[in-house]
Amino acid sequence: MAMVNSSPLSATVSGGSQSIRLFLGLVPILLVAWWLRLWHLGVQALWWDESYSWALAKLGLVEMMRATADDIHPPLHYALLHLWLPFGGESEFGMRFLSVTFSLAGVALLANFGRRLGRIASPGATGTPLAIIVAALASVAPLWVYYAQEN
Secondary structure (H helix, E strand, C coil): CCCCCCCHHHHHHHHHHHHHHHHHHHHHHHHHHHHHHHCCCCCCCCCHHHHHHHHHHHCCHHHHHHHCCCCCCCCHHHHHHHHHHHHHCCCHHHHHHHHHHHHHHHHHHHHHHHHHHHHHHCCCCCCHHHHHHHHHHHHHCHHHHHHHCCC
16 A cells, blocks of 8 residues: 655655756746846937936936926836946936836736646645746736836
8 A cells, every 4th residue: 555645745846856956947038028027228319208217217206206396107116217227327228127127026926926826726736837927927028018118
């Protein structure tokens, strides 16, 4: 009679190997997504709305709040850009890199969503295949790549 190992330790080990499998599947996908979003990032001149964002981000936070009080856009983006500029630099590439960072985080979060959805759709499954498929599609989606390169 075969014994089934159902100890919590074996569940942790198999869950850990699934996490490693997901990690190893996502690394090349995220690298491709990163490369696509960085390719020609600083080539285009700034658009009007990017220049406006840059001008607001250069203001102090209090001045920025005053300047955007009548604006229809909340100042969170401008504030994040303000905090980012010392690290990213004051160039088209540096300013747009913040959007690339959020886009990559979005691909990773969408992979997590795909993994959870895969587990719900098929109880007992790991959800890893769906997570990888979702991340792969999101990483090369033309509109997402395009808007990741805009500020």
